[in-house]
Structure formats: structure tokens, C-alpha cells
Amino acid sequence: TRSTRPQRMLKAVQKNGTKGNPESVISAIDYFCKHSEWAMNVGDEKGSILDSVVTEVNPSTVLELGTYCGYSTVRIARLLSPGTKLITLEFNPVNAAVARQIIAYAGLQDKVILVEGSSGDLIPQMKERFGIMTFDFIFLDHWKDRYLPDIKLFEECGLLRKGSVLLADNVICPGTPEYLEYVRNSPRYESKYYPAHLEYTKVEDGLEKSVFLG
Ligand SMILES: Nc1ncnc2c1ncn2CCCCCNC(=O)c1cc(-c2ccc(F)cc2)cc(O)c1O
Numbered sequence: 091t092r093s094t095r096p097q098r099m100l101k102a103v104q105k106n107g108t109k110g111n112p113e114s115v116i117s118a119i120d121y122f123c124k125h126s127e128w129a130m131n132v133g134d135e136k137g138s139i140l141d142s143v144v145t146e147v148n149p150s151t152v153l154e155l156g157t158y159c160g161y162s163t164v165r166i167a168r169l170l171s172p173g174t175k176l177i178t179l180e181f182n183p184v185n186a187a188v189a190r191q192i193i194a195y196a197g198l199q200d201k202v203i204l205v206e207g208s209s210g211d212l213i214p215q216m217k218e219r220f221g222i223m224t225f226d227f228i229f230l231d232h233w234k235d236r237y238l239p240d241i242k243l244f245e246e247c248g249l250l251r252k253g254s255v256l257l258a259d260n261v262i263c264p265g266t267p268e269y270l271e272y273v274r275n276s277p278r279y280e281s282k283y284y285p286a287h288l289e290y291t292k293v294e295d296g297l298e299k300s301v302f303l304g
């Protein structure tokens with residue numbers, strides 16, 4: 091059967107990237123998306139904002155919701171301190187298989203734990219399966235109507251601590267209105283909007299950073 095877009099993206103990484111070089115993998119994916127096929131990676135503009143927040147937080151425990159091809163996984167993992175790992179959740183097994191290969195091509199497989207399944211099922215298992223107490227940093231980039239139920243799940247499961255940082259992609263496009271309303275009006279979060287554009291386009295989009303206040 092015809093290849094998928096993520097599979098074609100992987101081929102482009104293997105052709106144009108340098109094995110073991112995360113920057114070259116990021117550049118190869120951005121080039122593919124700008125010149126061959128648009129894909130829903132966080133992209134270079136929002137990716138730079140992601141980089142700055144990860145660097146500022148310097149997290150010891152990290153969770154990503156929605157791996158897709160592993161582009162933001164590579165962006166985050168390349169910035170983590172030695173010995174720190176990130177857990178990333180992907181629902182689609184075909185995409186997960188591509189992501190594993192892209193993450194490995196970047197040489198970051200030892201810093202990433204990719205788990206297949208839905209966020210609603212896996213979040214309550216984080217403590218028992220991975221010995222996590224709380225997350226220092228969470229990147230939300232999965233089903234847009236799961237952002238709000240999942241942040242409530244984090245609270246219910248005691249996975250947030252005073253100072254935990256949540257960074258959400260696509261709060262304008264496709265949009266996560268209920269999530270935005272919640273984090274911007276809840277006394278338990280301090281939120282800040284980072285304006286940008288939908289990856290590889292001129293369409294307005296942005297990232298919302300929300301700090302849990304305990
Ligand atoms: N572990 C898990 N749990 C729950 N859902 C899970 C999951 N693992 C995966 N998924 C399922 C996520 C599927 C992809 C989510 N991302 C998106 O849907 C997305 C869409 C656009 C977009 C914008 C304008 C357009 F015209 C078209 C598309 C841009 C983006 O940056 C996006 O992140």
C-alpha cells in the first residue's frame with residue numbers, strides 16, 4: 091500500500107540528515123515540510139519557543155502528549171541534562187514506529203521512552219509504570235479536545251507540583267478554547283500566551299504556557 095506522510099518524512103531524514111546529529115534531523119524535517127509536504131510538527135518558529143521554555147525549566151521529569159513523528163521529541167530530548175529521560179505518548183502505531191526511527195537516527199533513543207496508547211488510559215499509569223511522582227514539564231500536542239480532560243487528570247492523579255510547567259501547542263489553530271478558558275481563569279495556574287504561526291504557514295497560532303501554583 092502507498093506509504094504514509096510520516097514514512098516519507100523518515101526517508102527524507104535518512105537522506106538529508108546526519109546520523110547522531112539532532113540539529114540535522116530537525117532541519118531535514120523542516121525542509122521536507124517547507125518544500126515537499128506540510129506536516130503537523132510543531133515547526134521551527136514555535137519550536138524555538140519550545141526550546142526556550144525547556145531550557146528555562148531544565149526539567150528532570152518530562153511528558154509529551156502526541157509524539158507524531160518525533161520532531162518535538164527530538165527538540166526536547168536534545169536539551170535535557172545527562173541522565174534525564176522524557177516520556178512521550180503516541181496513539182497511532184504506524185506513527186510511533188516512524189518516531190522511534192527518527193529519534194534513533196538523531197541518536198536520542200536513550201533519552202526517550204515512547205509509549206503507545208491514549209493519554210486518557212496512560213496518564214493514570216505514570217506513577218506505577220514509570221515511578222514518576224510529579225512532572226516538571228508537560229508538552230501538550232495531541233487531540234485538541236483532550237487537553238482539558240487531561241490537565242484535570244494530571245490534577246486528580248497528583249502528577250503536578252508547585253511550579254510544574256505545561257506548554258500547549260495549537261491553542262489558536264486548530265484551537266483549544268475550553269482548555270484556554272480553564273487555565274486562564276483557574277486560580278491554580280499562571281498562564282502566558284506566546285504568539286506565533288501555524289507550523290510552516292502564515293496562519294496565526296501560538297503556545298500557552300501554564301505554571302501550576304499548587
Ligand atoms: N497518546 C495520545 N493520546 C491521545 N491522542 C493522541 C495521542 N497520540 C496521538 N494522538 C492523536 C493526536 C493526533 C494529532 C494531534 N495534532 C493535531 O491534530 C494537529 C493539527 C494541526 C492542524 C492545523 C491546521 C490544519 F489545517 C490541519 C491540522 C496542527 C498541529 O500542530 C497539530 O498538533
Ligand SMILES: [Mg+2]
Nearest residue numbers: 132231259260
Ligand atoms: Mg501541534
